Amino acid sequence: MEFVRSFDYRRNWFFPLFVVAGLVWLLAEPAKLDAIPAVGDLIGPFAGMAALLSLVAIGTVIAAYLLRPVLDRGPQAERALRWVGYGLIIAFFACMPLYVEAIPHASMLKMTVAIQFMIVIVGLNLLTGFGGQISLGQGAFFAIGGYTLAIGFREWDMPWGWSLLIAPLIAGVLGFLIGIPALRFKGPYLALATLSLAVTVTPLAKKFEEFTGGVQGVAMFGKLSVPFWQDNLDRFFYYMTALLALLVFVLAANLRRGRFGRALIAIRDNETAASAMGVNVALYKMTAFGIAGAFAGLAGALNGVVIQFVSPDQYSPLLSIRFLVGAVIGGVATINGAIIGGLFQQFVPDVTVSINKSAPDAIQAIILIVVMYTMRHGVAGFLQETWRYARSGLRLRKPGAGGTAVVETVVVVEREEVVIVRQDGGGAA
Template sequence: MTESTKQAAPVADAAPATGRRDVRALLQERWQWLAAAALVAAVCFAPFQLVPFRVFQLTMVLVYAVALLGLNLLVGHAGQISLGHGAFFAVGAYTSAILLHDHGLPHLVTLPFAAALAFVLGLGLGVPALRLRGLYLALVTLAIAIFLVPLIKRFESVTGGAMGLTLEKPVPPAWTGLAEDQWLYFLALAVTALAFASVYGLLRSRVGRALHAIRDNEAAAEVMGVKLSFYKTLAFAWSAMLAGVAGCVYTWTIAFVAPDSFTVTLSITLLAGLVVGGLGSMAGPVLGGLFVVYVPSLSQDINKGAPGVVFGLLIIVVMLVAPTGLAGLAGRAARSTRKVLQKERRNA
C-alpha cells in the first residue's frame, strides 16, 4: 500500500462516521420537534378535557410561571438576589384592579399599564442595587415586600384597604364558544407564550451574554466592556415588569385583590419555587409554577396543616437530590438515557 493510500484510508473511514453523526443529529432534532408539537397539542387541548377547577389550577401555573420567569432573569441569569419579588407582583395586580374597578377599562388594556408601572419601580430599585450585593441586597428587597402590605392598607380610598377590591372576570367573546375558565386559560397561555418567547430571544442576544458575564464574574465582565450599572439596572426593571404582568393576569383570574394576598410569604414562595424548578433554565419557571400551585393543593387534601410542612420538606428533598433543581434533574436523566441508548446501539 502506498503512502498516499495509507493517508486516504482514515479519511474514507471517517466519512461514514460523519454521516452517521449527521443522521443521529437529524433524528434527534426531529424528535425534539415532535415532542414540542405534542406538548403544544396537550397544552391547547387540556382545558377542553378538564373540569373548571383543574383549568383554574393550570391557569395559576401559567401566572406563576411568568412571575418566576422574571425572577429567573434576575437571579438565575444576572446573579442578583431578590426577596421582594412579590411586591412587583402586587403592583401589577393592583394596577389592573384599580383600572378595572375605578375606570372601567377593558381587561387587556390594563396589561401594558401594569407592566409599565412595575418596570418603572423596578428601574428605581435597580439604582440602589448597584451599590449592594448578596445579603445586603436581599435585605433591601425583603424590606420592600414587608412595608408594601401596610402601605396598601393605608390608601383605602384607592386600594379598598384591608377589604380589597372585588372585580369581574374577562367575558369570553361569543364567537369563541369558550367557557369563562377556558377563556381565562387561553389569555394566560398567550401572555405566557409571549413572555417566554421574549426572554428566550433576549437571552440569545448580546444582552443575554452580558447578563451571564455579570453573573459569572463582574470584574471580568467590566474588563470586557460590559456596562455593569446599565445591565444590572435593566435586569431589575425587566424582572419587575414580568412580575407585574403576572400580577395583572392574576387579577383577571382571581377577580379579587387584597393586601393579605401579597405578604412577604409570596416573595419567599416565588424564590423557593424558582430554586426547586431550576435556576438559569427556561423550564425552571414552569416546573416551579407547578410546584407552587400543586404541592400546597395536594397536601391540603391530606391535612389542613400539612401544606407548610410538606412544602418545606419537599424543598429540602429536592435540594439534596437535585441541587440544580427539577430542570437539572430532568436534563441529567435525559442525558443518561441517551448514553444508554447509544451504548446499546454500539453493542448491537
C-alpha cells in the same frame, strides 16, 4: 445496561432512593400507609412526588434509548427533536379543556393560576438563575400588577385589557429603577433588601385606602366583560393567559440565547471579568430587574382579572418566598424549569392542604431543602443531566452507529475525565 454503569452515583445517590421510594408507594396499598396516623399522611405526598419524578426520569432514559437512531444523526436531528418536545408541551396546554376534569385536583381556573405563576417564575429565572441576583420581592411587582388593574377599574372604569399593557410597563419601570440601589447589594444582602419590598406591600396597600379599598380590597365580580366565550369565562381567561405565557416564554428563551443572556451569565459568573470584557454590568442588571418586574406585573394583572378580586392580604411576603421556591424547585438556571415550578406551586399546596392547613408550607420546606441537597439545578436541571447521562451511556454501547469517529473520541475523553476525577476524589479522601 451501560447507562446503569456509567451513571454517576456519587453525585446522584438519591436517584435510586427515589426509585425505591416510588416503588414502595406504588406497591404498598395506600390504605396500609394511612393506618399510621400523620406519618402515613406525610409519606404519601413525598413518595408520590418521588415516584412521579423517578417515573419521568426513567421515561427520559427510555426516550433517549428509543430515539437513539434519530439522535445519532447529529445535532440538527437533536434540535428538531427538541422542537417536537416543545410542540408536545404546547399541545398539552392547548388541549387542556379536553382532559382537565380527569386530572385530580385540577380545574381550568387552577391551571390558569399555575400558568400565571410560570410567568413570574420565568422572569425570576432570568434574574436569579442567569443574572445571579436573588430576589425575594417579586410578590411586590405581582401586587403592582394587581393594583394597576384594581385602581384602574375603581377610579377610571378602565377596561381590564388596558391593565395587561400598563401593568407590565409600570412594574417594569419600577423594577428597572429598583435595580439601581440593588447594584450595591450582593448575595444575602440583596435577598434582604428585596425581601423588604415584599414586606412593605401589604401595609402600603392598607394605608392608601382611598385608592386600594383598604382591607376590603376591590371586588370586580361579574363586571369584567370578555369579547367571546361570555358563558365560559374560565376557558377564555385560560387561553388568554396561556397565549401571553407562550409569548413570555419565547421572549425569555430568546433573551437567554442572545447577547443579553450571555452578558447576564458572564456577570453572574464573574462580574469583574464581564466588566473588563466591555459588558455594561449596571445596565444589564437593571434591565434584568426590569424584565423580571414586568413579567411579575403582567402575571399580577392577569391574576386580578381571573380572580376578579384584589386585596392586600393576597400579597403577603410568603407569596414572594413561594415564587422563589417554585423557581428553585423547577430549576432556577433554566427556562423550562418555570413550567415545573408553576405547576408545583399551584398543585402541591392544593393536594397537601387536605392533610393540615399548615402542611403545604411544611412539606414545601422539606422538599425545598431536599432539592437543594440533591438537585442543585432543580428538577429541570436533574432531567437534563439524566438525559445527558443516558445519551453518553447509550452512545458508548453502540460504537459507530451513525456517529463519526469524532463523536467516539469525545465520549472516550469524557469517560476518562470521569475516571480521573474519581481517582482524585478517592485520593484526597
